[in-house]
Amino acid sequence: MPLSKQPDHILLEGMQFYAYHGRNQEERTLGQPFVVDLEAEMDLRRAGDSDDIKDTVNYTNLYHMVREVLEGPPRNLLESLAEAIAQAVLELHPVAAVRVRIKKTKPPIKGAILASAGVEVYRARSSREPRR
Numbered sequence: 001m002p003l004s005k006q007p008d009h010i011l012l013e014g015m016q017f018y019a020y021h022g023r024n025q026e027e028r029t030l031g032q033p034f035v036v037d038l039e040a041e042m043d044l045r046r047a048g049d050s051d052d053i054k055d056t057v058n059y060t061n062l063y064h065m066v067r068e069v070l071e072g073p074p075r076n077l078l079e080s081l082a083e084a085i086a087q088a089v090l091e092l093h094p095v096a097a098v099r100v101r102i103k104k105t106k107p108p109i110k111g112a113i114l115a116s117a118g119v120e121v122y123r124a125r126s127s128r129e130p131r132r
Helices: 025-030 045-050 059-070 078-092
Strands: 009-019 032-041 097-104 117-124
Touching: 009 059, 032 059, 032 078, 059 078, 078 097, 078 117
Parallel strands: none
Antiparallel strands: 009 032, 032 097, 097 117
């Protein structure tokens, strides 16, 4: 059975931040923990052959980009945070697409017992848009 062509990915999983996002005043005053996963899609063959970081995206830079958004100005919605991260990654790195998952591990839902609440966005570069 032939393998299907799957794109390569750079993965950053389980990044943890304490931040002050949300619609409720308590969320913006007291803050809460967030967990972020990022998946950047790009062809990694060149980096695999060269063993040179210039042929890939430095995951340290991706981490700092996520941290900057999470520790930046408060936003009402997780969707807004995810979109800001995805757009920054596409703007500053030569990736074909990016997936961002953000979870509140202690969502302020009265009476709820759940591990987390979150969103996931997938954004791809248009076929006419050049990779940087």
